[in-house]
Amino acid sequence: MLRRIWHRLVRLFQRLLGVFRKSSPASAGAAVAPALIIQPLSEAEYEHYFLQLLEGVNQGWESVRVVRFFEGLSARATTQEWVLWLRRFGASLEASPVPNYELGCRLLQLSEKAREIPAIAEIGENSYQIGTKLLEKPAEKQPPFEEKLDVDLSALDNPESSEDADAWFKLGVEQLEAEDSEAALAAFNRTLKLDASHHRAWVNRGNALFNLERLEEALDSYDHAITINPESRVAWNHRGDVLFDLNRYEEAITSWDRTLALKPDDAETWYNRGLALGSLSRWEEAVASWKKALELNPDDPETWFNYGIGLTGLQRWEEAISCWDKVLELQPNLHDAWINKGMALQQLGLYAEAVEANNQAIALSSPNRNLQVKPASSEGEAAALYNQGVEQYYAGNINTALSLFNSALEIQPNYYDAWNGKGNVLRDLGEIDAALDSYNRALAIQPNYHFGWNGKGVTLFYLGRPEEALECFDRALNIQPDYHFAWNAKGNVLRDLERIEEALYCFNRALEIQPNFHAAWNNKGAMLSELGRIEEALECFNRALDIQPKDSVALNGKGNALFELGRYEEALEGFNCSLDIQPNFHITWNERSTTLRALGRDEEALAGYNRAIDINPDYEPAWYNRGIVLNNLGRYEEAIVSLDKALELKPDFRDAWIRKGEALRNLGRYPEAIEANNQAISLYSDMPAAKTTSREFSPLIKSHLEELTQNPDNSSPAAPDQTNHTNVEKE
Structure with missing residues (x-):
């Protein structure tokens, strides 16, 4: 009876692999966070x-x-969105008379x-x-059961004896076989009027009701049959079918267990039992049921197909592929088997073979009709390719994703989700202008596509066009006011424009909509750090880590906040945790080393700065800080080389000129020291008033500069143990 629901677990498999159509709200992160492909x-x-x-x-x-x-x-859904849906759900239930x-x-x-x-x-x-x-x-007021059995029999060819229950039963069976379920129901009702204990009539009455999709009444009939004959295997089996269609999977399994106790070699019941277990994601048990079904009927393609799905639920990809190979041996043109095989091959990283399997699926104009699988449409093929692109994007295989999005667009040029996905990939590949064109194509097809406006906004921000980016985020938010990704991205742009209060409002709005949005907590924390509200910033980073304990951005932000609070040991722990997750992030190596320097552990700090430079030789803060620590260690010539490298990368780096002057003074090279200090003073005098309070140009350094410039002859090289370790500048 359940063979008609082949697609039920096909769709379940698609859920497992994220195949349902998803679009991509790109979000801004530290400047702009990685793009995501998420559909509400x-x-x-x-x-x-x-x-x-x-x-x-x-x-x-x-x-x-x-x-x-x-x-x-x-x-995919905020708490408020759940509430709104629940109200709609409640309204539909209230309108129903059932x-x-x-x-x-x-x-x-x-x-x-x-x-x-x-x-x-x-x-x-x-x-x-x-x-x-x-x-x-x-x-609902139900008529007495006897009244329910009263039906119009005028349309039927009545049996010779109108009082013969078996004759009416036989007529009902004939009508059922002729697929006239209404007439069959009338005959079985007449049978039961004459003989209420006729359990086979109750079973077949249930079958007629099942065919008419009157499932609750069908269930009632099967229950009557079982009450009369508890050993009725057919009644237990069909009762399970109805319960399955009512999504009452646990009860369906119980019914089928009774069926199997009466007939253990019933392959179809083992198969159906596997469907129910799979619907409950009880994959080990589902696989065991399908395995038993295959022992009894080894050439059933449907069971092999779903057995493969169960194995994917357990991430046993090679075995799943073997199952679909068996399906294709039995039914070579089964479209869904080729698709599923391709997805499993992708999971194993066998992309060339996956593409071949997907090509086979696309080449099939229609699946095998004997299995009643719906024919593939061009739209379906495009969706399959798009979803594979999403899968590859998440797996980090962005070139493969781009190829799949392009293939989807060849089939369906107006597929705006695919244009949006292509835009995300192109942006990640650094092809910013091409990405912008893709977002524009998506929006030309669907102007109210908030994902597209968000992606376009992020791309414009990359292009240094923040005002236009803001317009895009506003368009996205006009369409979807609770779209927290757009609020977060807008906040980052406003932060870049130094519109501080507006940026803070945006981050707060994103968090009001989605309190578990850790990227927004990070961005709010960074914003508060820039405002000098360090304790509040620390709380934000802690909130982000409550949500995502292995978020290296949050760990880094927390380390910075703890450093500013003078809690150096705790800061060091935060940076260490961040590097455990992202060991090749040069900025964290730089910040960790500066923390070690604050703790007086200069040799360890030097090793860390060297590591940062190895990762990114053009990162001038590491060269600068390396110069400071070499100066602290009395290695003045090396310090000057390091500071010169920082100045080569950033000629207006004021503090680097100051530190170079200090190293030259320590070597007794006073004229050069004065020249370096004059460079710093000229930069200091050009510095906007709003910037003069930053820790980059501390009052202590300014004081030292003025003293050196006014009294050059009184300056003498400082011994290594006299060098100031407490004045730590942290880029």
Whole structure:
């Protein structure tokens, strides 16, 4: 009976590999964060995940599990978006005349659990209101069962004896075989009027109702049959089918277990049981069920197909590919098997073979009709290619992603999601003008595409056109006011324009919409650090790390804040953690080394600056700080070489001129020292008033400069142990 639902786990497999169409809200990060390809939840996905949540709470999920559920979907739906959907869901339930006592109970369970979790309090309140209304809804008045069996039999060729139950039953079977379910139902109702204990009539009445999609009534018929004959394997089996279609998977499994207790060699029931287990993501058990089905019927392509899906749920990619190879041996033209094989090959990094499999899928004009798989359309082929591009983008294979997006656009030139994805890839490849053209193409097709406006804004920011970028973010937010990625990106542009209060408002707005948006916490922390509000900045970085403990940007920001607060040992710990995650980030090596210098550990600091320079030889702060530590160690000639390199990279680097003058003085090269200090003074006098308070040009250094310039003959080289270690400049 369930062979018609071949596609159910095809779609489940697509969920596993992220195949559902996603678009890309690019977000700004430190300057601009990596682009993401994320699509808000559809109505169907909201309902699917919400029912999954209710089932989890019913099974005893703890509060932390509920929080993780919402965090896991936070990039696709904010708490407020969940609330809005829940209200729509409640309205549709209220409009339905069908009572739903069980759903009402589960909604109340969720509301009770939500009391423990302030972040979802509003979801809990709405769940309580909907659940209460469902429980208060009067049960639909049902006619007495005898009345339900009264039907118009005039259209039927009545049996010779109108009082012969078996004759009516036989007529019902004939009508069922003729696919006239209404007539069959009438005949079985007549049978049961004459003989209410006729359990086969109850079973077949259930079959007729099932065909008419009157599932609750069908379930009631099967239950009557089982009450009369608890050993009715067919009744238990078909009862499981109905429960499965009602998404009551646990109950379906229980029914099929009873079927298998009565007939252990029923391959189809083992297959169906696997479908239910797969729908619950109980992959080990699902795989075991399908394996048993294949032992009984080794040439069934559907079972091999879903067996492969179960193995992907366990990330056993090679075995899954073997399953789809078996499917293709049995059904060489099965479109979905080629697609799934291609996706599994991608997971193994076998991209050439994956492309070949995908080409096979595209080449097939239609799948095997015997399996009732829907024919592939050009739109479907383009979507498959687009989704593979998304997969490759996430895997970091951006050139492969670009090729797939281009292939999707060859099939469907107006596929604006693919234009948007192509824009993201081109931007990551540094082809900024081409990326901008792709976003413009997407927006020409769909002007109200907020992802496209956001991506275009980020790209314009890269091009140094911040005012135009702001216009794009505003367009995105006019379309989708709660789009937190655009608020975050807009904040970064405003920060770059030094419109501080507006930038801070944007970061706060992003966090109001999505409190678990760690990139916005990082950006707010950086903003507050620049404003000198270090304690508040530290709190922001801690919030980011609560959400994403291995976020190297947050660890780096936390280290900087702790450094500013003089908590050097803690700062060092933060930088060490950041380097554990991102060992080749030159800025962190520089900041870690400056912290070591503040702790008086100059030799270790020198090694760290050398590491930063090895990674990025053009990073002038590391050359500058290396010069300072060499000066501290009494290695003045080397210090001058290092400071000269910093000045080669940045000729107006005031502090580098000061430190060079200090090293020259220590070598007794006073005329050169005075010349270096004069360079610094000229730069200092040109410096805007707003900049003179930065730690780059400290009052202590200014004082030293003036003293040296006024009294050059009284200056003498300082011994290494007399060098000031406390005045640490940190780039």
